[in-house]
Amino acid sequence: MNRRRSIIPGFGISMGITITILSIVVLIPLCSLVVFSAKLSFSEFVYTVTRPRVLSGYFVSISTAFIASIVNVIMGLILAWILVRYDFKGKRFIDGIIELPFALPTAVAGISLTHLTTTNGWVGQIFYNLFGIQIAYTRIGITVALIFIGIPFVVRSVQPVLEKIDIQYEEAAFILGADAKTTFRKVIFPEILPAIISGFTLAFARSIGEYGSVVFIAGNTPYETEIAPLLIMSELQEYDYSAATSIALVMLGISVVILSVNAIVQARVSKRVNGLA
Amino acid sequence: MGYVELHDINKHFKKFHASKDINISIEKGKLVALLGPSGSGKTTILRMIAGLEQPDSGEILIDGKVVNNTPGSERGIGFVFQNYALFRYMTVYDNIAFGLRVKKIPEEEIRDRVRELLELINCEGLEKRFPSQLSGGQRQRVAFARALAPNPQILLLDEPFAAIDAKVRLELRTWLREMITKLNITSIFVTHDQDEAIEVADEIIVTNLGKVEQSGTPQELYKNPATPFVAQFIGHSVEVRNYEKFKHFNKQGENSIAYLRPEFVSIFKKGESVQFANSAEEAIVEDTIFRGSNIEIRVRIHGNLISAIRSINEPEIRVGELVDVFIYRLYVVDGENVVLATNDSITDEDVVI
Numbered sequence: 195m196n197r198r199r200s201i202i203p204g205f206g207i208s209m210g211i212t213i214t215i216l217s218i219v220v221l222i223p224l225c226s227l228v229v230f231s232a233k234l235s236f237s238e239f240v241y242t243v244t245r246p247r248v249l250s251g252y253f254v255s256i257s258t259a260f261i262a263s264i265v266n267v268i269m270g271l272i273l274a275w276i277l278v279r280y281d282f283k284g285k286r287f288i289d290g291i292i293e294l295p296f297a298l299p300t301a302v303a304g305i306s307l308t309h310l311t312t313t314n315g316w317v318g319q320i321f322y323n324l325f326g327i328q329i330a331y332t333r334i335g336i337t338v339a340l341i342f343i344g345i346p347f348v349v350r351s352v353q354p355v356l357e358k359i360d361i362q363y364e365e366a367a368f369i370l371g372a373d374a375k376t377t378f379r380k381v382i383f384p385e386i387l388p389a390i391i392s393g394f395t396l397a398f399a400r401s402i403g404e405y406g407s408v409v410f411i412a413g414n415t416p417y418e419t420e421i422a423p424l425l426i427m428s429e430l431q432e433y434d435y436s437a438a439t440s441i442a443l444v445m446l447g448i449s450v451v452i453l454s455v456n457a458i459v460q461a462r463v464s465k466r467v468n469g470l471a
Numbered sequence: 472m473g474y475v476e477l478h479d480i481n482k483h484f485k486k487f488h489a490s491k492d493i494n495i496s497i498e499k500g501k502l503v504a505l506l507g508p509s510g511s512g513k514t515t516i517l518r519m520i521a522g523l524e525q526p527d528s529g530e531i532l533i534d535g536k537v538v539n540n541t542p543g544s545e546r547g548i549g550f551v552f553q554n555y556a557l558f559r560y561m562t563v564y565d566n567i568a569f570g571l572r573v574k575k576i577p578e579e580e581i582r583d584r585v586r587e588l589l590e591l592i593n594c595e596g597l598e599k600r601f602p603s604q605l606s607g608g609q610r611q612r613v614a615f616a617r618a619l620a621p622n623p624q625i626l627l628l629d630e631p632f633a634a635i636d637a638k639v640r641l642e643l644r645t646w647l648r649e650m651i652t653k654l655n656i657t658s659i660f661v662t663h664d665q666d667e668a669i670e671v672a673d674e675i676i677v678t679n680l681g682k683v684e685q686s687g688t689p690q691e692l693y694k695n696p697a698t699p700f701v702a703q704f705i706g707h708s709v710e711v712r713n714y715e716k717f718k719h720f721n722k723q724g725e726n727s728i729a730y731l732r733p734e735f736v737s738i739f740k741k742g743e744s745v746q747f748a749n750s751a752e753e754a755i756v757e758d759t760i761f762r763g764s765n766i767e768i769r770v771r772i773h774g775n776l777i778s779a780i781r782s783i784n785e786p787e788i789r790v791g792e793l794v795d796v797f798i799y800r801l802y803v804v805d806g807e808n809v810v811l812a813t814n815d816s817i818t819d820e821d822v823v824i
């Protein structure tokens with residue numbers, strides 16, 4: 195076979211390094227999860243991960259993450275649209291600040307959000323006095339923290355795709371007589387839909403596992419505002435490693451499912467655009 | 472009265488003056504090319520006719536009506552974009568049907584119209600494909616069908632052949648010309664390729680630096696260039712400053728210069744030509760370039776490197792050979808005037824241009 199020279203030398207070495215790094219950061223921790231959980235028998239495992247308190251933990255985590263990700267899709271789309279399509283003062287500043295949730299230690303975010311949204315906080319007292327809504331120490335509070343955590347995923351997924359959309363598509367639709375609504379729905383939306391889905395799934399997967407920013411604002415009342423990652427933490431504090439890893443394994447399974455759904459959707463969509471269907 | 476008219480159109484992009492006092496009149500049913508180098512404002516003119524840009528001043532008339540304030544979608548035009556702008560997430564069928572669906576035409580009528588158009592563009596059976604599954608030529612034809620679907624009176628095409636490889640481009644040129652003649656639709660296309668404009672268009676509008684230099688049939692542009700720009704732009708012109716040194720040409724103005732095209736020059740091997748033997752220049756061949764269908768020969772006369780085309784069926788001429796060069800005519804540019812100067816030794820009745 196006629197091998198072409200690549201700029202990165204040695205397929206063998208590069209592949210070796212790739213596998214090593216993947217093993218260290220991904221495979222070994224994941225395997226240890228399975229190994230620790232395997233100390234339990236299957237029925238013990240099922241019992242551990244289906245205790246009512248644990249089930250309610252999954253439910254709290256998934257439902258708040260889902261709502262937060264939906265909100266993020268809408269807000270992130272608007273943000274990305276404004277950053278791409280308009281020029282205004284302070285655009286670069288806003289563009290830069292989008293990544294703040296990535297950079298800020300999640301605990302700091304959690305504490306400051308809690309502080310703001312308690313019934314005495316700046317924002318919290320407005321909502322409490324006007325609408326009688328409590329934010330901090332409720333599921334609403336958890337959702338708020340998850341919105342904060344997830345917003346960059348959506349913006350950074352949609353923004354580059356939106357930038358690449360040729361203005362000619364809109365002009366073509368305009369000359370053919372389509373109004374703004376139809377143009378967005380039929381021409382622009384299909385273009386950005388894959389990015390929206392990928393932004394949503396990334397934000398969703400991240401939110402389900404979010405711990406640092408949520409524990410402060412959640413209040414951690416069992417069956418009410420206790421998230422699944424917190425249950426793992428409390429099992430660990432009781433030195434029940436196998437219970438902790440069992441719950442973690444379920445969380446891992448959920449993440450894998452979410453990311454697989456995303457991968458399948460992306461593959462379907464790119465088939466159309468790249469002509470492999 | 473033209474079908475499409477532009478009166479004193481001016482357009483600025485910030486400080487850049489893209490269109491300067493444009494006056495154009497295009498007759499119904501004509502196929503017109505806007506030809507010019509890049510940045511000459513030809514696309515801006517097209518986009519203003521389409522309503523994608525608004526002129527700063529002046530009037531655009533279609534069928535006698537001022538359309539400056541009519542949105543592009545109500546001007547009765549179809550537009551084929553340079554990269555076709557086919558909607559990637561729609562099938563060929565949905566792309567062509569798009570302009571009909573937004574007009575709320577019943578689905579059965581749409582089906583008939585799309586079928587009719589697919590037949591017209593020879594793309595039957597491709598309706599379920601996505602644009603990514605089409606060849607460049609097919610994409611262009613689908614874009615053409617999509618623009619035609621709502622039955623426009625005017626078809627505008629922005630560099631319609633730019634994105635297609637050379638061989639298919641030639642086929643498509645002929646195809647497009649036939650198609651437009653068959654449909655008898657007033658068409659305007661933008662191009663920077665003069666061969667394309669000359670071959671396809673009934674009429675050419677030459678633009679340069681935001682102005683219209685000249686408009687006319689391809690023959691007129693060749694025969695009577697109105698401005699110095701057209702004289703040097705059309706054809707593969709060579710600038711000659713000391714043309715009065717050539718045999719049988721006289722100086723026509725103090726600072727005049729001349730443009731000489733390969734088709735105005737014949738090169739003969741020694742003794743080959745009897746007719747022009749005495750009026751020809753002697754020159755040494757500097758270079759020969761094989762072009763497949765012909766051979767370009769470059770000779771130096773009075774310090775000017777002049778090109779001529781020779782058929783591959785004629786006896787071969789080699790580099791360094793002494794040859795006879797006969798110049799039929801050249802364009803003399805004196806200030807803003809262009810004059811066709813003919814070799815005094817011939818009468819021009821026996822030459823096409």
